[in-house]
Amino acid sequence: MSLLSLQHMKTSIGQYHVLHDVTFDVPEGGVFVLLGRNGAGKTTTLRSIMGLWTPSPGSVLFEGADISGLHASAIARKGIAYVPENMGIFGGLTVEENLVLATAKGKFDPARLKRIYDLFPALEKFWTKQAWSLSGGQKQMLSVARAIIEPRRLILIDEPTKGLAPAIIDGMAEAFLEVGQTTTILLVEQNFNFAKRLGQGMAVIDDGRIVHTGSMAAFAADTKLQDQLLSLSA
Template sequence: MSALLTVQNMKTDIGQYKVLHDVSFAVPEEGVFVLLGRNGAGKTTTLRSIMGLWQPSPGSVLFRGTDITGLHTADIARLGIAYVPEDMGIFGGLTVAENLVLATATGVPDDTRLGRIFELFPAIEKFWSRPARALSGGQKQMLAVARAIIEPRALILIDEPTKGLAPAIIDAMADAFAEVAATTPILLVEQNFHFARRLGRNVAVIEDGQVVHQGTMADFTADRDLQERLLSLSA
């Protein structure tokens, strides 16, 4: 399967800190690609570098074969790459409806896509007129993802979507992500391995700012020794 997004030899410094040393991987055109690693390994920095929020040097990011390294974040978003950051990126002082309107190019959400969002996340419709700050943590995460899919996207980057969520909400989120991934590929950063392996088709593991493993999620899930060595996961 050809690659939709290719990261090549990415190195990113943040101030005096060398965070990414050598990150390379390819995201296929279908399914969920999971980026795993311990806390501080460089996963969030990788997503932010892809989105142009931090500039890799050297290294490159190719999207559909075109080098997008150095583009402004807004220009990258216009290419069809959506980003759901770890802090969700929603506007607490605005209503749920206003948050979704702001995520559209025209200011008018498509009724068909809005209906799909209501099916995936019923809380979005239920709390349509409520300020986003009044939502629960799980509901805010649903809103953040809804903003990413309110218009057609070519790829969605999602950072730690299950962090701090209750198990029931995580299960519902997994079902929703699986449905989204049926039509739109996802690059997922996640600490919850059970969630990640339920969704992921392919996986890369980052350790100390470099990719130390790549392969299928099926093979990685079957290798307990590898999980223990790279993620400190015990059987």
């Protein structure tokens, strides 16, 4: 059984029909990548899974149970975290305060905090700094750290490399590979080189519909298909 299964999911925002018939499965473990051109529906898919927008009709199955229609807070309590494209951190709070807010009981598990320090040493260095003063890469680290400060079954991550320097992207890739050993990641990403480095499975969305699914290795080897579906040469 897949950890996450989207079945004929449709989402409308006002008068606009953004997702038309989104169907794909995310297996448990590792990194699954959702690719697509700008405006194809990638972010809407993540937001619909998280309950920020309600798909209708269609269903979102998590561990076999239908979670479509649940409030975002109820979905989060099932073990799903969301790292939005805008990072969703609180600029006026310190690194420590941002992470405290993401804990279930307002205190840290020492082992999980050490893991975050190991993944993102800059966060320990700037522990008492307000989040607004961090660099773009450090803010992204903090956003991901908030998602993993508590045990999660699934993390939805939207465009984490946008605007980041190559050295920061390399560090982020290593962190995601480590996190993916214990937590499933559904990653939306425009940087194909980053995506193919991480992903095991993948799907391509275009105009609100899934047009291709398969293994990342096979897709990365087929430049003709990449050009056809993504209009890029990888």
